[in-house]
Amino acid sequence: MLEVKGLRKVYRSGEREVEALRDLTFTVAQGELVCLVGPSGCGKTTLLRCVSGLLDPTGGDVRVNGKAVDGPPLGMAVVFQEYGRSLFPWMSVRDNVELPLKQKRVPKQRRNELVEQSLDAVGLSGSESAYPWQLSGGMQQRVAIARAVAYEPQTLLMDEPFAAVDAQTRADLEDLVRQLWKRLGVTILFVTHDIDESVYLGQRVVMLSSSPTVVQDDLIIDLPAERDQLTTRADPRFIELRTKVYQQIQSAKKNAGSR
Numbered sequence: 084m085l086e087v088k089g090l091r092k093v094y095r096s097g098e099r100e101v102e103a104l105r106d107l108t109f110t111v112a113q114g115e116l117v118c119l120v121g122p123s124g125c126g127k128t129t130l131l132r133c134v135s136g137l138l139d140p141t142g143g144d145v146r147v148n149g150k151a152v153d154g155p156p157l158g159m160a161v162v163f164q165e166y167g168r169s170l171f172p173w174m175s176v177r178d179n180v181e182l183p184l185k186q187k188r189v190p191k192q193r194r195n196e197l198v199e200q201s202l203d204a205v206g207l208s209g210s211e212s213a214y215p216w217q218l219s220g221g222m223q224q225r226v227a228i229a230r231a232v233a234y235e236p237q238t239l240l241m242d243e244p245f246a247a248v249d250a251q252t253r254a255d256l257e258d259l260v261r262q263l264w265k266r267l268g269v270t271i272l273f274v275t276h277d278i279d280e281s282v283y284l285g286q287r288v289v290m291l292s293s294s295p296t297v298v299q300d301d302l303i304i305d306l307p308a309e310r311d312q313l314t315t316r317a318d319p320r321f322i323e324l325r326t327k328v329y330q331q332i333q334s335a336k337k338n339a340g341s342r
């Protein structure tokens with residue numbers, strides 16, 4: 084369970100102040116997959132950094148399973164947009180995936196099992212000894228997902244993880260996320276600026292306004308749990324929902340100046 088209450092973040096440097104988040108309140112229940120969508124610069128990354136304990140909020144409260152976050156919470160893994168920077172180029176795929184497990188002091192034999200299972204789950208068995216720079220962008224992002232999954236997190240944060248891969252790979256990776264989510268029962272908060280992606284993936288979509296940022300709307304995605312790229316995206320309900328999200332984001336942009 085993830086609870087964000089009255090979250091506010093103001094960046095200060097010298098005289099200059101940027102109010103990145105004004106007042107955010109929402110929850111993500113245990114095992115839920117929630118997408119967070121908002122216009123560029125509305126503070127999505129700031130929010131995720133506050134939730135993952137990498138950044139101190141100026142006000143409000145973030146709780147993970149009832150505990151206030153004051154540093155990276157145990158049982159949380161993050162997948163970032165920039166896979167190229169999040170993997171260590173001098174380490175093989177296997178070593179990249181294993182590293183957080185060593186830091187977590189998981190015994191050797193269990194580490195081997197987890198690395199093998201997670202690489203298998205993302206379709207990368209056989210690439211263990213390759214280095215990240217020998218792989219395509221989509222494969223590197225699979226390694227980053229495998230590393231997060233191997234950690235056996237209760238909560239997985241994803242910050243625009245597919246923004247830098249081509250459309251076909253992106254569709255495959257979206258399906259991979261839903262498949263892993265169903266299999267592992269993990270709580271996922273998935274940040275994206277892509278409206279269609281948020282509706283395709285989420286059980287709920289939380290929409291953020293433009294800066295200064297508040298929660299604009301929180302929409303239940305009542306599409307069938309079994310989703311696939313062709314049928315789901317052609318479903319009239321999908322089109323209705325994406326239109327709703329689109330309209331909310333547009334009106335958020337228009338209202339931004341009046342706050």
Ligand SMILES: Nc1ncnc2c1ncn2[C@@H]1O[C@H](COP(=O)(O)OP(=O)(O)OP(=O)(O)O)[C@@H](O)[C@H]1O
Nearest residue numbers: 094101103122123124125126127128129130276294
């Ligand atoms: N370290 C910082 N110092 C000062 N201002 C910052 C800092 N980091 C972010 N900001 C500002 O806070 C606001 C929100 O930035 P953030 O990166 O969280 O938005 P975002 O929604 O993730 O953006 P995008 O969709 O473009 O990736 C922006 O106005 C940005 O300029």
